[in-house]
Amino acid sequence: MMMNHLNDDTMQDYLDGNISAREREEVRQHLEECEQCRDLLASYQDVFAxxxxxxxxxxxxxxxxxxxxxxxxxxxxxxxxxxxxxFFILAAAIAVINVVLTYVQVDTFTATAKTTADAFKDLAQQLGVPMQSALTKIHFNGFFIVILLVGFVGLYLLDRFLLQPRFKPVADQ
Structure with missing residues (x-):
């Protein structure tokens, strides 16, 4: 059988007994013929010992x-x-909102936001006079309420998917 020099993996598998009987016989025959591989085998045997x-x-x-x-x-x-x-995610979100406000007609969106704001004012009236008077003094614009809600949802998602998994406590083992 003609064989090149044995590589490290084959030599270690031979010493560990992790090769088949046929491969073991081939390695043994090669070691009988190759002095360089016998020296390598002796080195490995010294390390193992x-x-x-x-x-x-x-x-x-x-x-x-x-x-x-x-x-x-x-x-x-x-x-x-x-x-x-x-910070960069919020900055990017603000930039996107500014671009959208600049290039997109927001009349329809503003009307929807105003309707939403009116619905919140009606809710405030049902909850009580103090809240209703506070809302009328502030003069909420529906658009800002929607932006505020989107911001809170965004913060929730950031916390839920970025911060909580990253800093989940590790149980002691």
């Missing part, structure tokens, strides 16, 4: 907990980066 002589390394019982805690602290440290992401 040295590893066997080494005492087992035992980790402290709380090692896992410490690693998880340190990893969690690093994640919390990246909160500033998360807040920066939120």
């Amino acid at each position: 040295a590893l066997e002589r080494e005492p087992d390394f035992e980790l402290p019982k709380n090692f896992t907990r410490k690693v998880i805690r340190q990893t969690h602290k690093r994640a919390i440290g990246s909160l500033q980066f998360g807040l920066l992401q939120i």
Whole structure:
């Protein structure tokens, strides 16, 4: 059988006994013919023997907990980066709203927003005079109410899908 030199994976599989009987025989025959591979085998056997002589390394019982805690602290440290992401998302949303307001006819949208604002005023009247008087003093524009609602929904979604998964506490093991 004509064979090139054995590679590291084959040599380690041979030493570990992770190859078939046929492959094992081919490797053994190659080792009989190739001095370079025999030297490599001897080196691997020395390494394996040295590893066997080494005492087992035992980790402290709380090692896992410490690693998880340190990893969690690093994640919390990246909160500033998360807040920066939120800032850029909000800035992009404001830019999109400005572009839409500039290039899109908003008469229909404004009419719908005014109807929504009127509905909120009617709700305020049903809830009581103090709230109704506060709303009439402020003179809510329906458009701003819709923007406010969209903003709150956006903040909820950011919190739900960006911040909560990122900073979910890790259970101690």
